[in-house]
Amino acid sequence: SSPSGAYVYMDGVYKGRTPLTLDSVAAAPHNIELDLAGYYDWKTTVTVSAGVTRYVNAQMSSIPSETTGRIDVVSSPAGADVYLDGVHQGKTRSSGVFTVSNVRVGTHTMKVSMAGYHDYTTSVEVRAATTSYVNAVLQPAPVSAAGSIAVTSSPAGAEIYIDNAYKGITPLTVDGISAGSHTVRVALAGYNDWSTTVQVGAGSTASASASLSPVPTQAAKAGMAPFAALAALALLGARRKRD
Numbered sequence: 001s002s003p004s005g006a007y008v009y010m011d012g013v014y015k016g017r018t019p020l021t022l023d024s025v026a027a028a029p030h031n032i033e034l035d036l037a038g039y040y041d042w043k044t045t046v047t048v049s050a051g052v053t054r055y056v057n058a059q060m061s062s063i064p065s066e067t068t069g070r071i072d073v074v075s076s077p078a079g080a081d082v083y084l085d086g087v088h089q090g091k092t093r094s095s096g097v098f099t100v101s102n103v104r105v106g107t108h109t110m111k112v113s114m115a116g117y118h119d120y121t122t123s124v125e126v127r128a129a130t131t132s133y134v135n136a137v138l139q140p141a142p143v144s145a146a147g148s149i150a151v152t153s154s155p156a157g158a159e160i161y162i163d164n165a166y167k168g169i170t171p172l173t174v175d176g177i178s179a180g181s182h183t184v185r186v187a188l189a190g191y192n193d194w195s196t197t198v199q200v201g202a203g204s205t206a207s208a209s210a211s212l213s214p215v216p217t218q219a220a221k222a223g224m225a226p227f228a229a230l231a232a233l234a235l236l237g238a239r240r241k242r243d
Contacts, residue, residue: 001058006036018058034058066128071100073112075136080114112136147200148175151184153210158188173205186210 001018008015008022011031015022018034027050034042039060046054073082078096082089085108092098092112103126112120117138124132151160153170160167160174163182167174170186179202185195191212198206 001034001036001042001060003036003039003060006034006039006042006058006060009033009035032056034060036060038063066105068102068104069126069128069130069132071103071108071110071124071126071132071134073098073100073110073134073136075112075114075120075138077114077117077138080112080117080136080138083111083113085109086111110134112138114138117141143203145202146176146178147202148173148205149177149182149184149198149200149208150174150205151186151208151210153186153188153194153212155188155191155212158186158191158210158212161185161187170210184208186212188212190215 004018006018008018008020009032010022010025012033025048027048029045029047032044032046039062042058042060044056044058046056048054071084073092074096075082075092075098076096078092078094080092082092082098082100084100084103089100090098105126105128107123107125110122110124112134118141120136120138122134122136124134126132149162150173151167151170156170158170160170160172162174162177162184164185177200179200181197181199183195183197185193186208187193191214194210194212196208196210198208200206
């Protein structure tokens with residue numbers, strides 16, 4: 001047999017260990033069985049004839065060792081997302097339990113998360129053909145007392161000031177703004193400043209959309225001067241006629 005050392009049974013009777021030659025075997029069909037720890041049993045039927053030696057060569061197949069286990073995850077509250085080594089596996093059920101099957105043997109990182117709660121992260125050791133347990137009691141996360149302001153402008157690229165503090169260039173969402181009333185000012189060279197007051201709620205985003213109007217250029221002002229002078233002369237002439 002390969003490997004050698006297997007226990008040999010003929011017609012259910014133990015005969016020895018391989019390699020082995022059995023003599024004085026009656027001419028007839030016989031059941032041969034080989035048994036070796038860590039290998040599947042090997043069986044065959046051999047018909048023995050008088051004066052003839054029959055050969056049996058048993059290639060035994062090893063039994064694969066268990067290479068996976070499972071993890072039972074319990075969360076409080078239920079309905080939390082379960083991640084194994086960064087890969088989403090599912091959600092804990094209404095009972096609070098979720099089972100991750102066919103997990104390879106070794107150390108793994110388990111994360112349990114739920115909106116409004118801090119993430120729960122732990123390492124878990126998985127052993128072959130056994131169940132490991134994770135009990136995640138999630139802690140509520142404090143509600144943010146800040147919100148955001150999303151500022152856009154036409155044209156874009158304008159400077160943003162919130163309560164006179166520079167924040168960046170449009171379009172931009174400014175986070176970490178305390179709940180309450182705030183003044184938003186938008187400025188861009190060649191355009192009149194634009195400002196408004198927005199109300200920011202905790203955990204929400206307020207919007208400010210600035211439509212900027214161009215500042216009249218000096219050339220445009222100079223072009224208006226002759227018309228203004230003609231209008232003044234016409235008005236003066238009209239007064240003299242009345243006089």
